[in-house]
Amino acid sequence: MTLVSGWGRFPVVDSDVLRPRSFAAVGEAVAAGTIARGNGRAYGDAAIGTVRTVTMTGFDRVRSFDPATGRIRLEAGVLLADLIETFGPRGFLPFVVPGTRFVSIGGAVAADVHGKNHHCEGGFGRYVDSILLRTGQGEVIEASREQNSDAFFATIGGMGLTGIILEATMRLRTVETGWIRERVICASDLDAAMRALDAGDSATYSVAWIDCVARGKDLGRSLIYLGEHAGKDELTEGAAAFPVGKDSGLGVPVDLPAMTLNRYSIRAFNEMYYRMGARRAGGSRVVSLYPYFFPLDSIADWNRIYGRRGFLQHQCVIPEAGARDVLGEILERVARRGDASFLAVLKKLGQGDGILSFPLPGYTLALDFPVRGDILNFLDEIDRLVVAAGGRLYLAKDARQSRATFAAGYPALQRFNAIRKSLDPAGNIRSKLSQRLFDEV
Amino acid sequence: MMSRKSAIVLGGSSDIGRATARAFAKAGYDVALAGRDVAALEPDAADLRARYNVEVGLHKFDVLNTASFDGFVAGLPALPDVVISIVGLLGVQQNAESDLAHAATIMRSNYEGPSLILGLFAEKCLARGSGTLVGVSSVAGDRGRASNYVYGSAKAGFSAFLSGLRARASHGGVHVVTVKPGFVRTKMTEGMKLIGPLTVEAPVVGDAILAAVGNKTDVVYVSGKWRLVMLIIKTLPEAVFKKLKF
Numbered sequence: 064m065t066l067v068s069g070w071g072r073f074p075v076v077d078s079d080v081l082r083p084r085s086f087a088a089v090g091e092a093v094a095a096g097t098i099a100r101g102n103g104r105a106y107g108d109a110a111i112g113t114v115r116t117v118t119m120t121g122f123d124r125v126r127s128f129d130p131a132t133g134r135i136r137l138e139a140g141v142l143l144a145d146l147i148e149t150f151g152p153r154g155f156l157p158f159v160v161p162g163t164r165f166v167s168i169g170g171a172v173a174a175d176v177h178g179k180n181h182h183c184e185g186g187f188g189r190y191v192d193s194i195l196l197r198t199g200q201g202e203v204i205e206a207s208r209e210q211n212s213d214a215f216f217a218t219i220g221g222m223g224l225t226g227i228i229l230e231a232t233m234r235l236r237t238v239e240t241g242w243i244r245e246r247v248i249c250a251s252d253l254d255a256a257m258r259a260l261d262a263g264d265s266a267t268y269s270v271a272w273i274d275c276v277a278r279g280k281d282l283g284r285s286l287i288y289l290g291e292h293a294g295k296d297e298l299t300e301g302a303a304a305f306p307v308g309k310d311s312g313l314g315v316p317v318d319l320p321a322m323t324l325n326r327y328s329i330r331a332f333n334e335m336y337y338r339m340g341a342r343r344a345g346g347s348r349v350v351s352l353y354p355y356f357f358p359l360d361s362i363a364d365w366n367r368i369y370g371r372r373g374f375l376q377h378q379c380v381i382p383e384a385g386a387r388d389v390l391g392e393i394l395e396r397v398a399r400r401g402d403a404s405f406l407a408v409l410k411k412l413g414q415g416d417g418i419l420s421f422p423l424p425g426y427t428l429a430l431d432f433p434v435r436g437d438i439l440n441f442l443d444e445i446d447r448l449v450v451a452a453g454g455r456l457y458l459a460k461d462a463r464q465s466r467a468t469f470a471a472g473y474p475a476l477q478r479f480n481a482i483r484k485s486l487d488p489a490g491n492i493r494s495k496l497s498q499r500l501f502d503e504v
Numbered sequence: 505m506m507s508r509k510s511a512i513v514l515g516g517s518s519d520i521g522r523a524t525a526r527a528f529a530k531a532g533y534d535v536a537l538a539g540r541d542v543a544a545l546e547p548d549a550a551d552l553r554a555r556y557n558v559e560v561g562l563h564k565f566d567v568l569n570t571a572s573f574d575g576f577v578a579g580l581p582a583l584p585d586v587v588i589s590i591v592g593l594l595g596v597q598q599n600a601e602s603d604l605a606h607a608a609t610i611m612r613s614n615y616e617g618p619s620l621i622l623g624l625f626a627e628k629c630l631a632r633g634s635g636t637l638v639g640v641s642s643v644a645g646d647r648g649r650a651s652n653y654v655y656g657s658a659k660a661g662f663s664a665f666l667s668g669l670r671a672r673a674s675h676g677g678v679h680v681v682t683v684k685p686g687f688v689r690t691k692m693t694e695g696m697k698l699i700g701p702l703t704v705e706a707p708v709v710g711d712a713i714l715a716a717v718g719n720k721t722d723v724v725y726v727s728g729k730w731r732l733v734m735l736i737i738k739t740l741p742e743a744v745f746k747k748l749k750f
Binding site for chain 2 (some may be wrong): 082084104125126127135149150153376
């Protein structure tokens with residue numbers, strides 16, 4: 064048995080960890096209570112088996128690539144970082160990247176991850192054409208929109224619960240460069256932030272960073288980052304068409320003491336961040352895709368900032384109608400608490416593609432909280448606001464929502480469970496997350 | 505168009521072998537993978553072709569079948585610019601202490617086979633007047649330890665062979681690289697207790713080998729910390745060393 068946790072390091076759970084080297088060995092590894100795990104970037108308990116956790120990062124081969132169509136077939140353990148580094152210089156990038164490039168393809172499919180372009184280009188699953196899936200029953204099936212389509216749409220966003228994803232075929236977008244033309248908009252409060260995001264609907268990429276400690280008339284003050292792929296003619300002379308993903312050398316070598324993050328240090332950081340961003344507002348500049356898409360990746364092990372007890376990310380989506388009031392209420396309560404951390408993110412989402420996919424048309428807000436004090440009760444209160452507004456929480460981030468919150472947010476759960484049952488009648492595929500939220504007790 | 509440089513990886517299915525093949529293919533080399541089970545190498549060949557758009561060849565090679573070596577080298581379509589031997593077998597020390605056959609297999613896999621095949625390639629390269637030969641040895645060969653001296657002694661022999669070959673071949677325009685990776689997280693070390701700060705991932709070894717070939721480095725400790733660790737271990741007096749249990 065090994066102690067396993069997600070990126071948030073809460074909860075920490077005992078599980079057998081297996082690292083198969085062949086697809087046949089993956090099949091043999093499946094027993095009652097098994098889930099696949101990619102690179103461990105899900106925050107909570109989604110990639111921890113109730114009995115066994117099957118690590119897939121050894122499967123990191125590209126099976127085929129067609130430069131004429133951008134179609135690529137990959138083993139599930141290939142990391143997005145690897146894909147970007149290998150195919151970026153050849154003029155191809157994934158259509159959708161989340162906030163970290165250290166996720167596996169299998170994980171990105173299972174969570175149907177979204178990026179800063181979900182409002183206009185959809186989620187990761189939209190660009191997946193087919194999946195090779197090892198079901199809990201022991202079959203290896205190819206699932207696509209045409210073939211085994213129920214299994215396909217249940218696997219996109221299905222948190223690994225339809226079986227073990229072995230391979231995926233997806234489309235890459237062609238790009239002229241690996242640079243992004245970024246425009247920063249400064250929003251003085253929540254209304255201005257939401258207006259700026261609405262106005263950015265036609266931008267390929269848009270995201271808002273919110274100062275979640277600011278209160279009163281400053282509540283919801285934000286920096287909105289809009290982005291477009293830059294063409295070769297926009298680069299300064301001599302710049303490489305594709306930037307190198309440099310490691311900043313920064314890292315968090317040890318768990319910081321819990322007191323490092325307090326309302327004063329966070330306020331000071333946010334004030335500085337806001338002012339530095341405000342100075343760039345209005346103009347546009349060309350930045351490397353790495354800091355634009357993956358701002359935190361350059362700091363290794365940043366999850367240690369929250370100390371040994373870990374942290375919780377609360378990411379909800381609120382349907383467009385009524386979003387302003389609910390988001391205002393949530394931000395007000397968070398600001399009053401004062402210990403939500405930097406990198407509170409607000410962005411617009413469109414319709415999700417999978418049966419259990421997180422996105423729905425509206426606004427999503429992501430907040431980090433260190434695990435301490437009454438945080439669980441506090442988040443339960445926030446959840447009540449989310450549920451009342453017809454919203455839901457992102458399973459890839461969740462570690463603590465209640466069954467009731469989950470059931471209210473995901474009305475397609477019954478359909479998902481019926482498909483899951485048909486693929487895995489014995490119920491072998493289970494994670495701590497499914498056990499917590501929806502497996503029959 | 506100038507023809508591309510080529511590299512062959514002996515032991516291509518190992519984690520270090522795969523990572524090394526990727527590093528060379530990424531740098532624009534055409535790559536050949538050699539191993540016992542050619543069919544098992546197919547997915548890795550497809551991976552290299554899809555990623556880097558290079559030519560990838562597959563060849564059957566068994567390091568224990570030394571009688572096949574002449575035929576193996578003669579059967580290659582061309583003599584590669586770079587020959588890299590990753591092959592090796594950790595084995596189980598306790599078994600090797602009583603099972604002579606197992607001990608012999610460890611010795612032959614880490615010393616006899618790799619030395620003979622690189623020696624054979626060296627002759628061809630010297631005849632041509634160019635080439636680089638890379639042998640992946642081990643820090644375990646720097647001093648015999650109670651816990652793995654069968655493996656370590658074979659690696660010591662291989663390191664000595666490479667050192668001598670380097671001295672001789674350098675006069676003929678051929679360079680020899682000795683690589684001592686230290687702890688690497690691979691199939692071979694799975695389940696072993698590795699010391700975190702001294703442990704690297706396979707791609708780090710692949711990149712180090714590529715760099716060593718480019719820079720004409722003689723001996724590479726993949727993690728520089730190992731040079732210091734082994735310096736200390738090598739200089740301990742035997743009277744002290746034999747009392748240490750490691």
